[in-house]
Amino acid sequence: MRVVVALGGNALARRGEPMTAEFLRTNVRSTCQALAALARTAELVITHGNGPQVGLLALQNLAYQDVAAYPLDILGAETQGMIGYVVQQELANAVEGEREVAGIITTTVVSEDDPAFDRPTKLIGPQYSGHDAAEAAAAYRWTIARDGAAFRRVVPSPRPLAIVQAPLIRRLLEGGTLCVCVGGGGVPVRLDSLGRHVGVQAVVDKDQASAALAVEIGADVLIMLTDGDYVSESWGTPEQRDIVTASADAIAKLAFAEGSMQPKVDAAIRVARAGGRVLIGPLDRLDDLLARKVGTEIVPSLDEGILFLERRPSD
Template sequence: MRTKPLAVVAVGGNALIRDNDHVAIPDQYDAVVESVQHIAEMIEAGWDLVLTHGNGPQVGFILRRSELAAEEVCPVPLDYAVGDTQGAIGYMFQKALDNELRRRGIHKPVATIVTQTRVSPIDPAFANPTKPVGAFLDEATARARQQQLGWTLMEDAGRGWRRTVPSPEPLEILESAVIENLLNQGCVVIACGGGGIPVVSNAANELVGVEAVIDKDLASALLAKQLQADLLLIPTGVEQVAINFGTPEQRWLNHLSVSEAQELIQQGQFGAGSMLPKVEAILRFVTHDESQKRSGKGLITSGPAIKRALMRETGTWITR
């Protein structure tokens, strides 16, 4: 049985790519090495930890390589591409975090779990692809690939155009009991990569993979709920959430109650391609167990600010 507080930390797939000149695997690993320093500080401070991660750029790269090589090798289905990223990105985090913990004199095993997430086969998202994957492209290149390859597209938060794929609602993290067992054995667990591999149950009650990518923040919130975690932490590019972002009236927020966050969402204060899914995910976790009077909390801050945020010196906390 766990005796330490448990945090689920959800790192974005875009965090591994600093810019368009640093997309190679060694560049991504360098970004991971930097990220795990802040995660190791949490472990050193006494937290049990499950690390989740996104895979939007990386799964898009796999699909693009598959298209370019279509005449030579069989294409990679989308659910298998998610599985590929779980292995590759999980390996990067596992190796880097193990090295960082050893440097700090912390002897704690790190394990990566291939994780499946059950979704509904009739989720409306399958008919409305909205999840951006792959690289940011200029509009002309994106439109050309739309014509040539049948891509669906979206303009992503002012940063460029990206391919889109279906993103159904996560209903259940199937390996949560295994993750719980590893935590109880003292492991740091890397799980639910890319939101989990999306699967459905067929008429024979068998699991079948489907062509989709699940939002990693929503899947992380669901995992935190199933594990009864104490904290859902979502690192991002800024230390705090802001309202009126980018205007003279911009104001940074130290704390939001559930009702305050819901009101700001109604006002359209959070960008759909940036802060909104993070706030919504934390709200799902913080409000899920009101009948049990649990005290799960959410925190949004930058990676380098995690230590200070946990001491309430920065970051945006979301609580009931």
């Protein structure tokens, strides 16, 4: 079975934790231990986000003013190497050397005409208070958006069209190698007039890039690990209903939070319409997610359209 596992931010950093190397390694180690059983039996690809880390690197770049700050595409590549190194090492440790693990710096083709460049939505970097966010926006000409009770920088997040290294990843999987790739959605690139790849100043959504990869390599399953138990209709309201199973067409008719769950649902629809299955659920209950005791499954078709979790009156 060929599986793509997309690690959410909670797999790399917990909210409120300092973004230190020690915390990164501790979180990645526990994540890879949870994935070890699957990694021993499946053709496994692990993808991961980089939003907090790429924003932190951008801030560190701005602090050193003797040279021009590195552009966002290079910072994206840097975070792929930084996080990918830790994931690669800890996954190899978790499977006790039974499988080879390769980390791949991945690039993702996007369109320079994508409307996302006129409407930044991708949250990156640390959280700010309202006052600090206003100061950062003025100082660095950033676009700022609300993230819960705080604020964060937002950058364009164009739709991924193709993963350049997909054929290489497929060959590695066929040879028995586990792959760590599409970090932070991959470095976004466009084709110039000579057909060459050129870096783009944006951050691709990790889940949508993972979906693009899953389709290109013919993955059977895409698993998106989050800190929530289900995808929910009307989340956070008295009308909330948790989705157990849904067809791609049925869930496409629902609306979700644009900065959090909607990209995951869009990614799931892309994979399901290509014939794959998608599981969305909690990292700390991976076994239950695989056994369908928790989480949401999105499939190519379903007679009922959507099956919601039945709750007892006392719930």
